[in-house]
Amino acid sequence: MTTIGVLALQGAVREHIRSIHACGANAVEIKRKEQLEEIDGLILPGGESTTIRRLMDSYGIFTAIQDFADKGKPIFGTCAGLIIMAKSIVGQAEGHLGLIDMTVARNAFGRQVASFEAELDVAGIAEDFRAVFIRAPYVVEVGKNVEVLATYDEHIVAVRQGPFMATAFHPELTDDHRFISYFIDLTATTKS
Amino acid sequence: MSNIGTERVKRGMAEMQKGGVIMDVVNAEQAKIAEEAGAVAVMALERVPSDIRAAGGVARMADPTITEEVLGAVSIPVMAKARIGHITEARVLEAMGVDYIDESEVLTPADDIYHINKSDYTVPFVCGCRNLGEAARRIGEGASMLRTKGEPGTGNIVEAVRHMRQVQSEIRMVSSMSRDEVMTYAKEIGAPFELLLQIREEGRLPVVNFAAGGIATPSDAALMMELGADGVFVGSGIFKSANPAKFAKAIVEATTHYQDYKLIAELSKDLGDAMKGLDMATIEAHDRMQDRSE
Numbered sequence: 001m002t003t004i005g006v007l008a009l010q011g012a013v014r015e016h017i018r019s020i021h022a023c024g025a026n027a028v029e030i031k032r033k034e035q036l037e038e039i040d041g042l043i044l045p046g047g048e049s050t051t052i053r054r055l056m057d058s059y060g061i062f063t064a065i066q067d068f069a070d071k072g073k074p075i076f077g078t079c080a081g082l083i084i085m086a087k088s089i090v091g092q093a094e095g096h097l098g099l100i101d102m103t104v105a106r107n108a109f110g111r112q113v114a115s116f117e118a119e120l121d122v123a124g125i126a127e128d129f130r131a132v133f134i135r136a137p138y139v140v141e142v143g144k145n146v147e148v149l150a151t152y153d154e155h156i157v158a159v160r161q162g163p164f165m166a167t168a169f170h171p172e173l174t175d176d177h178r179f180i181s182y183f184i185d186l187t188a189t190t191k192s
Numbered sequence: 193m194s195n196i197g198t199e200r201v202k203r204g205m206a207e208m209q210k211g212g213v214i215m216d217v218v219n220a221e222q223a224k225i226a227e228e229a230g231a232v233a234v235m236a237l238e239r240v241p242s243d244i245r246a247a248g249g250v251a252r253m254a255d256p257t258i259t260e261e262v263l264g265a266v267s268i269p270v271m272a273k274a275r276i277g278h279i280t281e282a283r284v285l286e287a288m289g290v291d292y293i294d295e296s297e298v299l300t301p302a303d304d305i306y307h308i309n310k311s312d313y314t315v316p317f318v319c320g321c322r323n324l325g326e327a328a329r330r331i332g333e334g335a336s337m338l339r340t341k342g343e344p345g346t347g348n349i350v351e352a353v354r355h356m357r358q359v360q361s362e363i364r365m366v367s368s369m370s371r372d373e374v375m376t377y378a379k380e381i382g383a384p385f386e387l388l389l390q391i392r393e394e395g396r397l398p399v400v401n402f403a404a405g406g407i408a409t410p411s412d413a414a415l416m417m418e419l420g421a422d423g424v425f426v427g428s429g430i431f432k433s434a435n436p437a438k439f440a441k442a443i444v445e446a447t448t449h450y451q452d453y454k455l456i457a458e459l460s461k462d463l464g465d466a467m468k469g470l471d472m473a474t475i476e477a478h479d480r481m482q483d484r485s486e
Contacts, residue, residue, distance in 0.1 A: 009448050010211040010232060012204075031449065046208045047232070048268055054230035054441075055448055079208070106267060112291035113314045115201040134204050135269065135291070173204050 002188045005030040005039035007065075009055035011047020011080060015172035019180040033064035041074040041187030044081030046134070046170050049106070052080055053096055062097075069099050074163040074190050076183045082166035083137050090140060100161045101143030108138040108155070108168075120169075122150040122158055126178045131157070131169035138168050163190055197314030199336070205269070205292065205316055206337035206400045209233060209423055213413065213444050214402070216240045216427040219258065220265035226430070229440035233269040233292070235425070236262035241298050241345030242428035242467065245479070251299045253281040259288055271318070276485050277303020286315040292337070294318045297484040298344045298427075307485070310334030320404065322355045324362035325381030326486055328391070331399060332384040338397065340421075341482040342405015345428050347469030349406045349415065351482060356403055356419045367395045405482070408433075408466045410446030410459045417450035434464030 006016045008029035020027035020043075028039055036042070042065065044052070056062040069075055077085040083104055084096045090105040109116070115134045122129045131152070139156035142148060150158035150167075157168040163186065171179035195201075212232030217223040223234045238254035239247060253274055263270050269291035274281035276295055281302070285293050295308055297320055310317040311334030320341035321327035327338050340359070342352030362381070366388055369377060374392060378385040390398060403416030404425035413424045424447055426440075433439040442459040449455050477483070 008211070012207045012210060014210070015207065047210070048208070048212060050227060050268060051212055051230045051232050051444070055445070058445060111289045112201075112205055112269060112316065113286065113289060114196060115205060116196045117198055117200060118195075132200055132204055134201055134208060170204060173200060173207065 001026055002041070002184055002191065003028060003039045004041045004043060004184060004187060005035065006043045006045055007052070007061075009047075009061075010051045011045040012170065012172055013045055015170075016043050016045050016078075016180070019172050019177050020184065022177050023181045023184050025184045033059065033061045036064050036068050040191045041076070041183065042068060043183070044075065044077040044084055045172070046079035046081065049080040049083040049096075052084060066097060069097065069164070072163055072190065074165070074183065074187045075099060076164075077166040078170055078172060079134065079136060079168060082139075082168055085164060085166050086139075087143075099164045100159060100166055101146050102156075102159060103140045104137045105140050106137050107135050109133055109136050111135065118152055120150045120152060120157070122179070123147075125149065125182050126176070129171075129178065130174050130176055131167075131171070132173045133157075133169045136168045202316035202336035203399050206318070209269075209337075209402075210400055211448055212423045213440075213447050214271065214423070214425045215430050215440060216425075217262060217431070220261045222431055222436070223262045223265045223270075225437050226440055227266045227268050229437060230444035231268060231440065232423070233271055234262060234266060235271045235273065235294065235427075236290070237273060240428040240431060241481075242347070242432055243345075244298060245345040245481075253278070253285065253299070256284070256288060259285070259290065263289065273299055274308070275299040276301040277306050277308060279308055282308055282313065282317075286313055290315065292316050292318055295335075296320065297341060297481045301484050307333050310336075318402075320482070321359065321401075322482060323358045323381065324366070324391075325383045327359055327397060327401070328381070328383035328387050331387060331397070335399065337399050337402070339402040339404040339425055342403070342407075343472065343475070344405045344481050346406050346472070346475070347408040347429060347432070347467040348472060349408070349412045350472060352403050352405045352407065352416060353419065355405075356401075356416060356421055359397075359401065360420050363391060363396060366392045407443075408469060409463075410442045410456055413443045414446045414450035414456055417447055423447065428467055432467035439463055439466070
């Protein structure tokens, strides 16, 4: 069976675990780098990207995730996870993991009072996906190897580059598990 | 096609804060220290609770200059406090673009009977609670996040522990009740019946519940997580300590790794003095902030 880890340093970990279970896969909370050896794919959940990055730096988990990615193992980031996976971030000297060739803008839709829900057409996943955007980022530009999966109001909000996927919204906050299920299938395929 | 201010985006915002530390700050400089240390949000205030306690008099919403200064200083969410029942202070904070409003007993209540009807607002609210009845009433009014009241500005964890244990124990009790017992229990604790049924089904509150009111050390934060808190608020504990930057970072790490006791031992070394703190027995009944509302 496919085992998906959820980085559990801070953020909406419980929701991803619930979603993974609903799709019939194993779920593990990842707090320590050693735990990465037990999993086939990794989810970087929503939360505060600055907080998650600080905590990733503390115990070598940051470099361990880079090694995990170098092996071509799938990683899926939602919201803060998207920011952490981006090659560059508007207004910051450097990105974090730099796994996806894209530039992202943080809090791009505005502060919390501008947080919203919308229906999205996501290429190959769903035509009517209820997406929850919370102080969400969006993708300003992507490299040629990046596939754009969805846009909202002409802004890129879901992407995939090989084994790496990211969304500006939170598929884990609804009962629609098609996105998580897509990632689990991607992980299962990569594994075999 | 798009909807702002829905229950899902308001509650969801609090879900994203889970496992994190929200810190009280009174200016841009403190806000930056908090962000740098890994805080998930800051609470912009004119004074931290221990100074409010010492100053006495009527405590109100902070001067908007301070709130704006903090809003401009950091990229993490900014919360601010309105007095209980003060509809206008809350609307002012919403208009300024704060990310979350704390309808807080730390300030002097503006209404001694009614809380704000929080469902009316686009901005989400957090409220304090000491027990399940209080928690359920606040959710009924539209709170998207809860926290224990504890006893603010004391640096004494005992009241926060009492409130967290009380809420958890009542949730367990409701979960094991037969459906016909729930109505009478709802009457006894003054909680909305439908909400109690939902809590009984799911075995937990429908919104996150953070710990607040008395957290002063990394171990205090870890204790509250152990008792089932979704995250912690630290008020006076950080900027009333000897070394705020170090304290803040240690509390953030202890909250994430709350069962890693060797790590907490390391984090707690050479931090310097924690805030001094107050014994509950020395606080007069009229000075207990937690009793200002129910």
